[in-house]
Structures are given as C-alpha cells and as structure tokens.
Amino acid sequence: MSAERLSTGRALARLLPFVRPALPRLIGGIVAGLLAGLVALAIPQVLQVLVDSALQEGDSSAVLPAVLVIVGLGVFEAVAILVRRWLVLTPNTRVEASMRNALYAKLQALPVAFHDRWPSGQLLSRAVSDLNLIRRWLAFGVVLLVVNGVTVIVGAVLLFGINPLLGAVFLASALPIWIVAMRFEKRYSRAARRSQDQAGDLATAVEESVHGIRVLKAFGRGPHALRKFERQAEELYGTEMEKARAIAFIWRWLTLIPDGTLAVCLVVGAVLAAQGALTPGELVAFFATATVLRFPIESIGFLLAFTLDARNATDRYFEVLSEPVTISDPEDPENIADPRGRLEFRGTRFRYPDAAAGTPDLLDGVDLVLEPGETVALVGLTGSGKSTLTALPSRLYEVTGGAVVLDGVDVRRLRLAELRRHIAMAFEDATLFSDTVRENVLLGSEDRSEETLAEALEVAQAHFAYELPDGVETVIGEEGLSLSGGQRQRLALARAVAAKPSVLILDDPLSALDVETEELVEAALRRVLASTTALVVAHRPSTVMLADRVAVLEDGRITAVGRHSELLATNEHYRFVISSLEDDDELDDEDARDAESGERDGDRDETSRRAEVSA
C-alpha cells in the first residue's frame, strides 16, 4: 500500500467508473429515499395543526380528515421506500457483478509472477466478501448517508420553525456528535483493517494444519501447531475487542447526546409552554419531529463504521486492480506466416524480482537453438532454473534480458493468443480443471474431432479414460472423480499433444509413471516428437532417450549440447547430474570392472542408478 493514505472520500470515489451505469437509478433511489424521509417529517406537522386547531377546542370533526391525511402520507412513505428499494437493488447487484468480472479478468491477465506472490485465499476474500460489502454499502450506506443527512438538516430547520430556541438547543448537539464521530473513525478504521488481515492469517493457519496433517502427526507436533494457532487467535481476539470498544464508545455517546438534548428540550419546551410562548401543538410537533430524527442521528455511528469498512474493502480491491499487467499483447503485433517451430534462446536472462541483491541472474545468458522438428532434452540440477526456462517461450514469465525467438520473431512481438497457440506445455504438476475428460484434453485444440482426442489419449497411454464411469464425458477434478497422479499426468500430456502445436514443452512429463507405462508412453511419444519441435526437461536417463540432443543447464547457462552418449563420455557435470556415478575414479573403476566381468555390476549400480520397479 502507498505510504500516504487517500482520504476516505477519494478512496471511495474510485468506485465511480463501475457505479456510473447504475447512477441514474441510484440517484432516483436517493430522491425516493429523501421523499420518504420528508414525509416522515411531515406527519408531526399535521399533528401540530390537529392539536392546535381542533383538539384544543374539543372539536372531534377535525380528527378524521387529519387521520386521512396521515394515512395518505403513511402510504406515500411506504411507496417511496418501495420505489427506493426497487430502484437501487437490481442495478447494485449489477455493479457488484461487473466489479467481480473485472477482477477476475484482471487476475487472468496478470502475469504468473503476480500469482506467485498472492495466495489465492487473499484474492478470494477480495472477490467475494469485499465486493459483497461494497455492494451493500452502495445500496444502503450511500443512500442512507444522503437521506439521513438531509433528513436531519430539514428536521433541524423544521424544529427551528417550531421554535428557534428549541431548534438551537437541538442543533447544538451536532458539535459533540461530530467530535465523537471523528474519534471513532480513527479508532475503528485502524482495528478494522488489522482484523481483516489477522483473520486471513488465521485462515492460513487452519489451511496449513489440515494440508500438513500428515507431517504434524508423524512428528507429533499437533500441540506445537495448536500453540501457534492459539497465539494468532488471541491476537484476533484482541483486535476484535478493540473494535467492540470503539463501537461501544460511539453507541454510548450517540445514545446519550440525542437523549440528553431531548431532556433539555423538554425542560425548555415546558417552560416556554408554561409562559405561553409555545402552543401544545407545537410542543407535540417538536417531540414527534425529534423522535423521527432519532434514528437518522443514531445511525451515524453505524454508517461511519460501514463506510470505513467499505473503504478498506475498496482499498483491498484496487490493490489488485491497479497492479500493472506487465505481460500483454504488443501494440503492433507481428505474425508468423509460416510456422515451422524454430525456437531460439538468444542470450536469455532471467531473475526473480525478489532475488537477493548481488546474486547472479538465475538464467545468465542462455543460448540454445531448437531446429524445426528437433527434440532437445534439458538437464540440470534441482533449482538450476530448468522449469523457469521452459516458462519463458510462452511468456508465462518475461525475460529480463536477451530474447526468446520463435520462427524468427521475438515472442514479445507476437499476440499472446497466437504465441500460445504455437507452443503447448505439460507442467510438472498436472493441472486439470473440473470438467469432462474431453474438455480437459481438447482445451488447447482448434481441431476438436474425435480422432484428435483418440490420438492424444493413445500417445499418452491414457486409455483408462474410456473406462471411466461416463467415458471421456466423465467430469474430473474438484467436484468430480479424482484420478491418481499418474493418470493426471497422462491426461496433461495428452492435452499438450492434442493442441498440435509447432513447439511442445514438456516439464518432466513422465515422473509419476511406473517403468512399464513409461516405456509405452515413450514409444508413442516418439512418433509425435519426430515431426514436432520439443523441449523436454529430463531427470532420468530414460527421458533423455527421447531427445535428439541434450542441453546441460549449469550456473544459468547452457554449458554443453550434444548427444547423450557424447556428453556422458565428455562432460563431467552431465555425468554428475544424470548418470549418478560418484566421480571419475569410480567411473574408471567401474569401466574396468565392467570390462572384466559383465556379471558383477548389479550391486554397485543399485546403490546409485535410478530406476523404478514396475507395478
């Protein structure tokens, strides 16, 4: 948040663009609300006339007309409130919906780096509870603020009209109310924002205690987690009590000040009446009017708290909405006329925005060319930036130096939709959406035919999809059937294949598969890779075998490119990363021993080489 806080009015004015379409009806609603408020004030005037003109003289014939007038006014007030409600409510739900849609669209447009920073729970509370609060404030807060304000002013004028002295006494109460309200704003708004944040932290603690339940149980750390949770819950408790004390403070004064004023008015009014300076009707009208004004005055505290809450919600909403979209379509995009799938990393550099100062870039000038149709395996240590590198061509992250070039065009010069049509990805963690298998697999495909689907499922060896309860129409994910890790991974692979891209990027696509399935997938995948450019992140030798060439990523650069067997023989780092033989001496030993006897290699290899036992 910016250091200098906007004034509450300024902060809320940011809502204006969203409110504009609803503005005519909102104003209509305010007018209707004002009419209702004024009618409520008119009723005491009728009483005054009735009391003074008729009742004093014992003339009962005037009662009925007065009652009829009051019935008329009463009906009018009800209708005005009805109109106010109906005018305001529907457009306000539209404002809320449009703000929610705008937030969602914005979040989809914001780069992945933004989502890395923001937990989805924080985003969710903005999209749901904050917008809900803003809507209620627009429907009631704004309208009541205006209507009650005007009602109090007009009421005060009427009271002046009845008797200037009484009116002045009444009006004098405005000053202490103003002071109380200002003090309240200060106390309440601080606590309110803090309580929102603390509630968010508490929710996070709950989430972690549930997701990490196995770890907590395995180490018997339940009590540890509970202590942390209790501490946070106590903090929230303290803040909530602070809020409650602020509310108690304003309630106390907003009850005392108007009632005390009324007591003074009673004495003054009675004295005036006794002196004959005030008629009984005026006295009646005065107290009836003052009673009508009671609620608008009392409501000041509640409306203030409401407005401050709405202001916090608005701040939280615009915190997200004003984030810059750093990755977007270029102004004058270029096209790839003839997509062939030549991918080039040209001095590509990347560092995360929160990387420690003084450290080298994570990717420190990567140079690598993938010729059309070629498959390159990317090999490197955990944390060397392989996954980050694979996210650069489709601009999930933006290079911080150098360029990525697709078919001769810098990827930043292409429209995002076009770029991502050319490049399809399968991620390390297979993300599927709650939808049918068909929709999930054909997500990125232009060609939605049955053949494409079948072919993709075949390549990924995901035939199990046909045996699901509703076959490929089975809904999976959040509220549907849950799949095993291996099954999810195969569907994610099928999705990348089905998109028929010119460049395929696979991040360790077979890690969750057992050896037998892996072999089948590899065989089928080779057919696709024969004609498609592909960058494959590989952790084990079997995956490397898919590639024509291997690139070694080390210290942020590609330090070697070559065939698996060449690199194994010549590149020490490569051997270290992929072949698992401890060092050169042992390699030599091993070679020597292998030469002597092909039989004896079992035990030694087992200690080191990675493999999986098939299911």
Add this chain to the structure above:
Amino acid sequence: MSSVSGVTGEEREDLSRAESREIRRRSRRLLLELLRPMHGRLWLTFVVVVTATAAQVVGPALIAFGVDQGVPALADGDPVPLVLAGAGFLLSSLLGAVLIGWFRILQAKISQDVLFDLRRRVFTHTQRLSLDFHESYTSGRIISRQTSDLDSIRELLDEGIGNLISGGFYMAFTAVALVLLDAPSGLVLAVAILPLAGLVRWFQVRSQRLFRATRVTSARVIVQFVETMTGIRAVKAFRKEERNRETFGRLVEDHRAANARVFRLFGTFDPGLVLIGNLTVAAVLLVGGMRVAGGELAIGVLLAVLLYVRRFFDPMEEVAMFYNGYQSASAALEKISGVLEERPTVADPAAPVALRAARGAVRFQGVEFGYRNGKVVLPRFDLEIPAGQTIALVGSTGAGKSTLAKLLSRFYDPTAGAVLLDGVDLRELHPKDLRRAIVMVTQEAYLFSGTVAENIALGRPEATREEIVRASQAVGAHEFISRLPHGYDTDVNKRGGRVSAGQRQLLSFARAFLADPSVLILDEATASLDIPSERAVQDALQTLLADRTAVIIAHRLSTVAIADRVLVMERGRIVEDGTPADLIAGEGRFASLHAAWRDSLV
C-alpha cells in the same frame, strides 16, 4: 451408531424428522456446553440489556408527564413536576447510554470467548482425528468448517443475538408502556400485530429458500475462482481465459440473480413494515384524537402513545433479519458439532506407558488390517524387526506397503493383533514417546509458512541453529538453502512456488534427521529427488540408519543396497523375506523385479 452421527449425512437433504431432531439436539448440546462457563456473565448481560432497554423506553412517558403535568404546574408556579420529568429523562438516558455501551462490550466478549473456545475445540479435535477421517472428509470441507462456518456463527453472535434481545425487549416494553398509558391504544397495537406477524412469517418462509439459493450460487462462483487461480499457468498456456470469462460471467450472473431475488423480497418486506406502522399510527391517532377532543385523554398521553407506536416498529427489521442469521449459524453449528462428534479411530491411551529411550525392536503380532467396509487389506501376519535393522519394502502399487508403514507409525490401528515397540503395544504407548521414537517421512513434503529453519525445526522444536544446519548438511540440503535470499531465514511462503519438489523433500529429510528417532519410516520419500540429491541422501542414510531401525519403501531398487533385509509384498502378504543377495540369487518375485529394473537402465 445412528444414521447421522458424526459427519455422516452431512450432505444429505432427505433427513427424516427424527434425524434432524437428533442433529439439532446435538448442536444445542454443543451450544450449551460453550455457554456454560460464562453462565454468570450471561445473566449479567441479560440484566444489563433489559435495564438499558427499559431506561430507553421510559423517555416518551416522561415527555407525556412533562407536557401534561409539568407545563400546567409550572404555569401555576410549581417547577417540581417539570424538574422531575427533565431530571428523570436525563437520568434515564444517561443510564441507558452507559448500560448500552457496557452491553456492547459484554456481548463482544462473550461472542469472542465462544468463538475462541469453538475455534480451539475444532482445531484440536481436527488434529486428533485419525488419518482415515481426513482421507474421506476432504480438506476443503474441514477448512470451511473452521472458516466460513465459524464466520456465520460470529455474525450471529456479534450482531444477531444482541439485536434480537434488545429489539425484542424494546418491543415488549414499548407495548407494556403503551398499555399502561392508554389501554385502547394498546388494543389498536394488538390488532396491528396480526398483519405484522403474517408479513414476518411470509418473509421468513420465502427468504429461507432464497438465501439458501444464494449460498449455492456463491459456492459455485468460489469454486470456479479458486480453480482458475490455482491453475493459472495452465489457464494461460492453453488460452482458457476467454472461456473462463464466459463461465465465470455466467456463474456471477446466476449469483447476482439469486441475490437480486433476495433483495426484491426485502424491497417488499421493508415498505410493508413501514406501511403497517404508519397505518397503526393513524389508527391510534383516530382512536386517541377522538378522545382528546372529547376531553377523555390528555394531549401529552396522545403524544407519548404516538411516539411509542412509531418506535415499536423500529427493531422489526432487525428481528426478522435475526432469523436468517440464525438459520445459517445453526446450520453451521450443526456441521461443526458433527465434526466434534467424530471419534478418532486411533485414540490416545487411557493409561499411557512411558518409554523414554526406545531401542527400536518392532514386532507385528497376529496383525490384521481392513477398512470399515470389511475389505481386508492386510490378512493376518507376524513380523519381527530386530532393533537396528534396515528393511526395504518392495512390491507393486496397492500391495499394502504403505498400509504396513502406517500401522507402524500408528496412523492406523490394526483391526486385530498388535504392533509392539520394545515389547509395548503402540496403542498403550504415551503419544509423546511414540512420536519421538517413530517418525515417518512421506512423498508429499509439506512446508508450513515460516522460515526454512522453522520448517526443519519442526522435527525437534528445541533444536539450536547449529543442529539445524548440521542436519541440513547431513542430507545435502545446506547448499541450496545457503543460496536462498536469506539463507535459513528465508520465508518459504514468499518463495513457496519456487522451492522445487525435490528441495522440499530434502527439507523434510532434514526434519526427520533432526528428530533423531529410533525407528525411521521412509515412504517413497526420494521420489522427486534428482540423482545427485538422491545420492547425498543415500550417503546420509548410511550413517543415519547405522544404529536405528528403518523401513524404506521405494520404487527405485537402488535403495535395496543399504537394506539388511528385503520384504516383498503382494496383495497384502509378505511373499519373500531375505537378504538382498539371497533374494537376487533366487528365482522369486524379487529376482524378476530386479532383472526388469536392470533392463530399464540400458
């Protein structure tokens, strides 16, 4: 066990009358339990709010007194009645203000105490519930029990109940004052209550249905939103934004329409209240005005009556709203009480046996394990693991390896027989000693928010920084930790997305290393490691496992080399048992697995 005990039937909509009664009784019991400790304070609060309300209600009567008695008396030179009225009014408003402020604080304190107690209970209980509960009751549901359900209870406690009590008493006192002042006006009010009750009833019935609809539509919006944000990479990579916008827009529109229906209901209810109120004022004026004209009623009394009638309708809306808050809060409380009613299947011992320093001798004695539905996973078996032995557990997916590991770490209890550590049944062992003696590391390496050091220290909270560093060095995690922006003090959440799966596993290894248990269980704990890391871990294991019992489950046969003994499992049975060398030399299942693995290396 009844058809609705615990969380069973939570999602059902066709509850029989007896079943819903039982659920209601259960949640009422919970509520009473929560309120019992503040028994005294509740009465105090009650007295305070009743007095405060009474003090506020006196106002108009004093005005009437002042107008009718004070004015004429003053005109006759006697100021006493007026002074009495004025002072009474001032006093009553002062009393009312002070008490209302006090009431707000008392109420907030009760509400926060109840919430704190309830939060604590649900949290503790959730932690105590066994893994089988967590596996069947999804994490999203248990989280929403502790967040959104508690929110709706908070809303009720914060605003609803106070408004109901003060509103209800306000109305009651007003009615009484009205009857005392002028019985015929009271009669008019009594007549007005009929349409009023009808309107409120109509509103409650309709709103309940409509409110429920908004909860359903809002849940759908939330699901779509969360799914998009958690899968944002795939959304972008496959250009799902446009379609998502359409889907989301549709769900938002549904939710909007459902909301609009609720508001339209309010839009009718609210003016309806005003209309009834105004007509009652008119009726009272008619009845009272005629009598004032006839000299039967004082003007001041008429004024007071009119003020009372007008005020009578003020809290109506709040009282009606209370019903909605009550609906959702009681639904929430019903669900929470269900979770609290669940009993852990793995219960803490009544008379725990202490075991200060376990040697690590494990015995499975006539152990059998099956699920609640009767499906047997592990048929009866015996197994003896001497202290210090390292066991590799091998077999296909679903063979029962993980189940055996979970029995040993007491995530589950056997359905028959017993698992013994140093001769003590795990079920009788003190939970603290059990967790110190036996530690399991699983494939999913979960990191909690906090620093890297804090996450490792979870293995032994009292560990010094030096010990933490030593543990990290031992498993080969030190190097990458040192490269993080703030080393061991790096907040894992800030970089959570960028600590790779392999690095997370290294951290959880360090955690286990630090815990220094006598029995260590590794269930696929090296699956995401790259080769150099795996090598480091294996080196560490060589030393780590030298003097302790270990059970290792891994797809990769490389693990077998550090094992003293291999157990091959198939369909819940141990089919082979021997030293690695013997088994490879033989012709059994392990020999063929080993051969297949050798082939895959080429």
